[in-house]
Amino acid sequence: MAIQANEKPLPCFFFSHGSTAMLVRRTGPAAYWEQVGRQALEQGVERIVIMGAHWETLNDTIRISGNPKPEKQPVAWAHPREYLDFDLNPDVEFAPVVEGLLQKAGFDATIDPKFEQIHDTFIILKWMFPGGKSLPHVVVSHNARCDPHFHLRMGAALRPLRYQKCLILGSGGAVHNLYRNAWPQAVLYRDSMALTRPPEQWAIDFGEAFSDVVTKNSGPSLRKGMSRLMSHPQYRDAQGTDDHFMSALFIAGAAGALEDRGTKNYAGSECWELINMRNSQFQFGDWPHEPRVTPVLKSMKDVETTR
């Protein structure tokens, strides 16, 4: 297939997708994802490669989505009308390109023709493309061993795609521990956003540490900083399991090469859910053309609440 090139690398993004309520609530992050989608179209992006947090493969394997008509797995707290009609537009033609880059880098990567799409990726895509159809995209799994360096290397292997009109995205969670969330407001009232008390200090502190690593590092120090977060004293409080952190490492791999030294990384919009879940969004590197940074809503007052 013919692949277009761009001179300057496209930015990468790490998105915290939060709970499934984020599919239907128009939050600050949802508005931010929409802005990123609009920017992507304006800047000539042609396709997306995304790693989520819910597609996990065993042993040393990696899988790549190659199903031309993937089913959408059911989404808790969201009526099917909210997502069933959204056109995922899977890029089965591009999947072998992704597979080839990963194999060349030594990964046991293969295309999965029976892939089913999970909400961690299509929550993001649905908001990015409110017209109802995603840009063509490929999903890559993360590996269940949750080795930070493995996922950094995966991102590094796909970094060349940033020069090929391809946006590399990670969908996970900056502070995402289901065991430490407060569930009553969501279970009793279906309101995951109700902050009946302040978040706990560990959630605030780890979220700040995550943001510091992103915004105060570039190049290889970004990769080191992101992997070092897994040794942070509050890491296990903030990440009950490692699955929602792997795509952050993947993005640090894609955005933290020697050539990325000196580039800027940005904290975008965020919201809190279930008291302790911090849904922070980050941009790594600039858009090739102005505006170089995806606009951030100044406050939740700027968000139109539709529900």
Ligand SMILES: [Fe+2]
């Ligand atoms: Fe998730």
